[in-house]
Amino acid sequence: MNAPYSNRQWFYVKRPTSRVGSEHYELRESEISGPLAANEVVVRARYISVDPYIRIQQHERNTYDVPHPLGIVQRSGVVGEVVESASPLFAKGDWVSAYSGWQLYARCHQSELTKLDPASAPVSTALGVLGxxxxxxxxxxxxxxxxxxxxxxxxxxxxxxxxxxxxxxxxxxxxxxxxxxxxxxxxxxxxxxxxxxxxxxxxxxxxxxxxxxxxxxxxxxxxxxxxxxxxxxxxxxxxxxxxxxxxxxxxxxxxxxxxxxxxxxxxxxxxxxxxxxxxxxxxxxxDYINRMDEMVAQVAPWVKSGEIVFKETFVDGFEQLPAALNSLFEGGNIGKLLVRV
Amino acid sequence: MNAPYSNRQWFYVKRPTSRVGSEHYELRESEISGPLAANEVVVRARYISVDPYIRIQQHERNTYDVPHPLGIVQRSGVVGEVVESASPLFAKGDWVSAYSGWQLYARCHQSELTKLDPASAPVSTALGVLGxxxxxxxxxxxxxxxxxxxxxxxxxxxxxxxxxxxxxxxxxxxxxxxxxxxxxxxxxxxxxxxxxxxxxxxxxxxxxxxxxxxxxxxxxxxxxxxxxxxxxxxxxxxxxxxxxxxxxxxxxxxxxxxxxxxxxxxxxxxxxxxxxxxxxxxxxxxDYINRMDEMVAQVAPWVKSGEIVFKETFVDGFEQLPAALNSLFEGGNIGKLLVRV
CATH class of the missing domain: 3.40.50.720 (NAD(P)-binding Rossmann-like Domain)
Incomplete structure (x- = not known):
């Protein structure tokens, strides 16, 4: 790795019983460094998603999943840039989407990443209209x-x-x-x-x-x-x-x-x-993950032509993630809510 | 008509707000006589059906139908015998099913009747397992x-x-x-x-x-x-x-x-x-009326062979109809409840 990266991570540490907030998370800092494994990629998050389903998974009982484990980084969708790559498929500067959670940097196997084309649609749409x-x-x-x-x-x-x-x-x-x-x-x-x-x-x-x-x-x-x-x-x-x-x-x-x-x-x-x-x-x-291509083939042209309005609301700052998640339940946002980090 | 027939009819006269009973009906007596119209048939009911859906239709608001009108004979399925016929399709003594309601005798157009074969299954099954x-x-x-x-x-x-x-x-x-x-x-x-x-x-x-x-x-x-x-x-x-x-x-x-x-x-x-x-x-x-034949083709052989148990509970007496209807909501019956008249 060329550089050690100062990582910030939101760990999910306590189950909420009503509203979710920063008391259910811990912000931890650490460093990412050391050699990359074969086909490993380091991604710097730029947009982190907050979605209502995250709150479902915080319940103690099974819903459509086992409960989100405590003591790990909050899972979520992310769009970011490749900053290091030992993969033949990704180069530094590539935009990707991943399910790497609430952290600034993530070490990912190449198979976890989807390459995005910034020319065809804003990359943030991979967490919204094209995601x-x-x-x-x-x-x-x-x-x-x-x-x-x-x-x-x-x-x-x-x-x-x-x-x-x-x-x-x-x-x-x-x-x-x-x-x-x-x-x-x-x-x-x-x-x-x-x-x-x-x-x-x-x-x-x-x-x-x-x-x-x-x-x-x-x-x-x-x-x-x-x-x-x-x-x-x-x-x-x-x-x-x-x-x-x-x-x-x-x-x-x-x-x-x-x-x-x-x-x-x-x-x-x-x-x-x-x-x-x-x-x-x-x-x-x-249930429709395997049909993503079908949706994108249909909808991406409408996004490009402007026939479909995709509104995004941005919150700035990594530290805002728990508050942004909670705001979904207060009904503040219009369109897709994203945290820009 | 060969004979005047002494008819008995339960008129639905009052909407129940909770349980249904004889206070919502009037038992009226009259005579059926006079010449038959072309293709007309007089049916003497033998089994009259009481079904939970009857209670739904007694509500004042639309459900899947307009409400059952007040002041007419309570509608329901019936199995009976032909006692007079001016139809080439039905002869005296034929067993038929009809939707002729809570009355002993009904004048029916031939198109309202379905002929039953008592040799293939008990005729009452036309109101139950084969109905x-x-x-x-x-x-x-x-x-x-x-x-x-x-x-x-x-x-x-x-x-x-x-x-x-x-x-x-x-x-x-x-x-x-x-x-x-x-x-x-x-x-x-x-x-x-x-x-x-x-x-x-x-x-x-x-x-x-x-x-x-x-x-x-x-x-x-x-x-x-x-x-x-x-x-x-x-x-x-x-x-x-x-x-x-x-x-x-x-x-x-x-x-x-x-x-x-x-x-x-x-x-x-x-x-x-x-x-x-x-x-x-x-x-x-x-919604499946047009596929009745398909059901009967599948199920009638099981009825004949005894592979399907069709339990019937009989209540005797025309005057018992309102009480029999109410008993459905008290959970007294096993299988299909029929009033034998």
Whole structure:
């Protein structure tokens, strides 16, 4: 190695029971040095991803994975630059994506890296529209949601990393798209930038009945519901489904703080599935990893041509990572939230 | 017409808000007489069906249908004998099934009748295993449940008209079948007559935790859940689903009394759909009417050979119809409940 590198790492050390914060992490400093193994690469992170699923994995019980172990660097997606390489596939200065977690520097085997082409799209999109969020937005909507021209698609968390893409893919599929989001800024984004048909600000509605009335008026009934949030918003949408509606469960961010261990109570709704012969399907991005190329082939041209808006919100500073993760649950960000380091 | 017939009819006159009983009906007597129209047939009912869906249609709001109108004869399936016929297709003495409702005699157009062959199966099976309950048991399990050999299938309401068939179809498909029912008689029926792998008596379990423990032990995880009941039993099953589980919502009998208008509260569970990438699908018998022949071709030979047990419970007396309908919600019957008139 040409130089020792001063590394900074966020270790995950304590399970949160409600909100996550810096008290659940330890910031450690160390040095990376010594000879590289064959095909080893050192990557300097530039964009580190914070995603809602990280909070799911912090629970003590199994969810779709075993719990994230304590005492190791917080796992996450990263985009960075190659600073050292003993691999024939990567050269110094190459941009790559990796799953190397919350650390400035990582020693990676070449097989863990995907090379990025900065000329074809901003490299940060590998963590957003051309990465995991884009993948589940695309396959979740197209394969589980099965949108048809003229369908009414409702998207919760519509200003978020996944929701904002789902909403636009729905427009491309010929749907009438109603986005649900919290606050006037997000709703303006849905209408002005994403060009959705309607935006519903759930924060303006204090009761289930109010939200229901607005949703009835805005949708006229729901053919496809792409759900990122769960909880009271989903309570209001499900009774509005139409015959053979498809409900896609991509996230339940309202429940991640505590509700996964001790479920919240909510109104029962399975009778609506019966009345409407509707379908609920849970989808996870990892199930489509082997079809990443297919998604990119479809979506990258739209990104390049500007037909798809991919909004990114950047937080600067490695030390901000725990706070940035928590901010996802406060609903502050529009589009994909990234920490620039 | 050769004779005037003394008809008795149960008119549906008042919407129940909780349990249904004779106060929601009026028993009226009248005479059927006069000339038959071309292709008209008079049918004398012998078996009248009471089914849980009848209670759904009594609600004031639309469910999968507009509400059952007040002031008309209660609709239901019937098996009876032809007593007069001006149709070339039916002769006096023929057995037929019809949707002629709670009345002793009905004037029917020939197109409303299906001829039954008493030599091939007891005619009452046209209201059970070879009728609507058999149809939704077969298609609901095979098409929405997609059982695979070795899967663990859990059936709620397993001693009922639909559940008892689903459980047996599941055994034929090579599943391990765990039936849930209320009371020792039903559980003995599940084990001794239906030969299920396990029977769980939910009434023996006073808490969610108790029922959960027993279900974990009995199932080891659930691949297919065929739900006829909803409510607390379903609350206990859903968290036990395995990867890519299929949940079939065929009924929610625990909710029909009042919960369809004002939903009960229950624990949220959509996160499990996400973790397990599972599917919930609501199914309704009417959606498979055009495939009735396909079901009968498959199931009738099993009925004839005795490979499928079809239990029937008979209540005698036309005047018993409202009470028989209500008894479905008290869980008294095993198999298909029929009123013999």
């Amino acid at each position: 995991m969020p884009g993948r589940i937005a695309w396959f979740g909507l197209m394969e589980a949601g099965r949108p048809r021209p003229g369908d009414t698609l409702v998207v919760s968390g519509a200003a978020g990393a996944v929701g904002s893409l789902v909403a636009q893919f729905g427009k491309k599929a010929g749907c009438k798209v109603v986005g649900i989001a919290g606050g006037p800024d997000k709703c303006r984004f849905l209408l002005d930038e994403l060009k959705l048909d309607r935006a519903v600000d759930y924060r303006e509605h204090k009761t289930h009945k109010d939200l229901t009335s607005t949703l009835i008026e805005a949708t006229g009934g729901v053919d496809v519901y792409f759900d990122n949030v769960g909880g009271p918003i989903t309570d209001a949408v499900i009774p509005l489904i139409k015959r053979r509606a498809r409900i896609v469960i991509c996230g339940a961010i309202s429940q991640y703080d505590g509700g996964l261990d001790t479920p919240d109570m909510g109104p029962r709704f399975l009778q609506h599935m019966l009345f409407q012969r509707a379908t609920i399907q849970g989808v996870l991005a990892r | 609507m309950p058999g149809r939704i048991a077969w298609f609901g399990l095979m098409e929405a449940g997609r059982p695979r050999p070795g899967d663990t299938l859990v059936v709620s309401g397993a001693a009922g008209a639909v559940g008892s068939l689903v459980a047996q179809f599941g055994k034929k498909a090579g599943c391990k079948v765990v039936g849930i029912a209320g009371g020792p008689d039903k559980c003995r029926f599940l084990l001794d007559e239906l030969k299920l792998d396990r029977a769980v008596d939910y009434r023996e379990h006073k808490t969610h935790k108790d029922l959960t423990s027993t279900l974990i032990e009995a199932t080891g995880g659930v691949d297919v859940y065929f739900d006829n009941v909803g409510g607390p039993i379903t609350d206990a099953v859903i968290p036990l689903i395995k990867r890519r589980a299929r949940i079939v919502i065929c009924g929610a009998i625990s909710q029909y009394d009042g919960g369809l208008d004002t939903p009960d509260m229950g624990p949220r569970f959509l996160q499990h759909m996400l973790f397990q990438r599972a599917t919930i699908q609501g199914v309704l018998a009417r």
